[in-house]
Amino acid sequence: MSKVYIVGAGPGDYDLITVKGLKSIQKADVILYDRLINQELLDEAKEGAELIFCGKRPDHHALSQSTINHLLCKYALQGKVVTRLKGGDPFVFGRGGEEAEELTKRAIPYEIVPGITSGIAAPAYAGIPVTHREYSSSVAFISGVSRQGADEEAYWERVVKSMDTLCIYMGVRKLPEICERLIKYGRSIDTPIALVQSGTTPDQKTVTGTIDTIIERSKDIQNPAMIIVGDVVQLRDKLQWFEHSVDIKQETVQSVVG
Numbered sequence: 001m002s003k004v005y006i007v008g009a010g011p012g013d014y015d016l017i018t019v020k021g022l023k024s025i026q027k028a029d030v031i032l033y034d035r036l037i038n039q040e041l042l043d044e045a046k047e048g049a050e051l052i053f054c055g056k057r058p059d060h061h062a063l064s065q066s067t068i069n070h071l072l073c074k075y076a077l078q079g080k081v082v083t084r085l086k087g088g089d090p091f092v093f094g095r096g097g098e099e100a101e102e103l104t105k106r107a108i109p110y111e112i113v114p115g116i117t118s119g120i121a122a123p124a125y126a127g128i129p130v131t132h133r134e135y136s137s138s139v140a141f142i143s144g145v146s147r148q149g150a151d152e153e154a155y156w157e158r159v160v161k162s163m164d165t166l167c168i169y170m171g172v173r174k175l176p177e178i179c180e181r182l183i184k185y186g187r188s189i190d191t192p193i194a195l196v197q198s199g200t201t202p203d204q205k206t207v208t209g210t211i212d213t214i215i216e217r218s219k220d221i222q223n224p225a226m227i228i229v230g231d232v233v234q235l236r237d238k239l240q241w242f243e244h245s246v247d248i249k250q251e252t253v254q255s256v257v258g
Contacts, residue, residue, distance in 0.1 A: 001079075001109075002076045002077070002078070002079045002080055002081065002082075002108070002109070003076070003081055003082070003108075003109045003110060003111065004072055004076050004082045004083075004084060004103055004108060004109070004110040004111075005024035005028070005081075005082070005083045005084065005110065005111050005113055006084045006086070006090045006096045006099055006100060006110060006111070006112050006113065007021045007024045007025070007083055007084060007085050007086065007090065007113040007115065008021060008086055008087075008088055008089040008090050008094070008096075008113060008114050008115015008116070008117070009021060009033075009034075009037040009038065009041055009085050009086060009087055009088075009115055010038075010087070010088065010115045010116045010121070010200075011087065011088055011116055011117065011118040011121040011122060011199055011200045012036070012038055012087070012118075012121075012198065012199060012200040012201040013038070013121075013125075013200035013201065014038045014040050014041065016115075016116050016121065016200060017038075017041060017115065018113065018114070018115065018116075020113050021113045021115060022041075022044060024083045024111075024113055025041060025042075025044045025045055025083055025085065026044050026045070026046060027046070027081055027083075028045065028046070028049055028081050028082060028083035029048075029049060029050065029075070029080040029081045029082065030049065030050045030052065030075045030080050030081075030082045030083070031045055031049055031050070031051050031052065031082075031083045031084075031085055032052045032054050032068060032071060032072065032082070032083070032084050032085065033051065033052070033053060033054060033055075033085040033086075034054055034055055034056065034085065034086050034087050035053075035055030035056060035062075035087075036055075036087030036088070036224055037085055037086070037087050038201075041085070052071065054068050065095060065098060068084075068099065069098070069099055069102040072084060072099060072102065072103060072108075073102060073103065073106050073108060076103070076106075076108045077106070077108070084096075084099060086115070087115075087118070087224075088115055088116070088117040088118050088119075088121075089114055089115040089116065089117040090112060090113075090114070090115065091112065091114070092117040092119065092141060093141075093143055093169050093170070096112065100112065117141070118169070118199055118200075118224070118226055119141040119167035119169060119226060120167075121199060121200050122196040122199025122200065122204075122225075122226040122228075123167065123194070123196065123199075123226065123228050123232075125196070125199050125200045125204060125242040125243075126194060126196045126199065126204070126206040126228075126236055126240060126242070126243070127235065127236045127237075127238070127239035127240030127241055127242070128194060128196075128228055128232055128233055128235060128236050128239070129232055129235060129239070130165050130167060130228070130232060131164075131165065131232070132232050132235065135164070135230070135231040135232045135234070135235070136164035136165045136230055136231060136232045137164060138162070138163045138164045138165065139163060139164065139165040139166075139167060140159050140162075140163040140165070140166055140167070141167045141169070142159055142166060142167070142168055142169070143168070143169050143170055143171075144168050144169065144170045144171025144172075144173075144174045144178060144227070145170045145171075145174070153181075156181045156184075156185060157185045160181065160182055160185035160186060160187060161185055161186055163230075164230050164231070164232075165228065165229065165230035165232050166227075166228070166229040166230060167226060167227070167228055168226070168227035168228075168229065169226065170223075171227045172195070172218075172221060172222065172223050172225050172227070173223075175195075175214070175215055175218065175227070176215055178227065179193075179211050179214065179215060182211050182229060183211060187211060187229070188211070189210060189211050189212035190210050190211070190212065191210060191211045191229060191230070191231075192208065192209075192210060192229075192230065192231060192232075192233035192234050193208070193209060193210060193211055193214045193227065193228065193229045193233060194206060194207065194208045194209075194227070194228045194233045194236060195207050195208075195214070195218045195221045195225050195226070195227055195228075196225060196226045196228070197221050197222060197223075197224070197225040198224060198225070199224075199225075199226060200242075204242060204243055205220075205221065205243075206236070206240070206243065207220075207221055208233055208236055211229075
């Protein structure tokens with residue numbers, strides 16, 4: 001029986017996919033996958049499964065969203081089990097809602113399989129809790145790329161003034177603009193801020209500073225990266241665990257090889 005699974009593959013660490021997400025890969029006849037998934041997950045596909053790359057980079061999309069929507073419907077209507085594999089969570093800046101809408105229009109059965117979003121996972125792997133009793137009781141997950149035609153100033157004023165912690169997706173290239181708005185709407189230049197590149201993977205790299213210093217300190221940070229703003233960033237010095245453990249593993253390997 002045909003069905004579409006819209007699956008969150010998690011933030012990059014292979015082990016962070018859910019059990020249900022893994023089963024959705026294993027049963028699929030067709031897998032449409034994004035650039036930021038852990039490619040090793042595709043090894044779980046059954047023999048003969050068709051793998052279709054749908055990756056998106058800034059300013060370059062392998063397939064348009066309308067084409068992806070069409071393919072999901074096309075293969076499902078052929079009676080196939082289709083898995084749409086996305087980095088993070090499909091309903092957190094993953095356009096999964098748009099795909100589900102298209103399937104609903106065509107009366108195609110589907111399931112949403114949530115995943116761990118990088119807005120939580122990348123800070124956690126950098127030793128930054130997004131909430132903490134002493135530092136933050138509210139958090140907002142926002143995009144550094146605003147919807148075309150939206151009132152950007154009103155949007156930023158609202159989130160900056162109302163939330164203790166901001167987790168900003170897709171914002172690296174707009175970091176100077178983001179810092180300007182944070183100051184404009186009330187954040188001190190001394191507010192802690194962190195950028196976490198390739199979170200949860202062995203290539204993870206974290207840079208911290210303040211709104212006043214982060215632009216200079218993060219010149220080498222590239223996409224994909226999360227921006228975390230707020231007092232919780234101060235906890236990294238005490239709680240960082242992942243990058244330290246990766247360094248130890250690398251030193252151990254080098255000593256064995258040597």
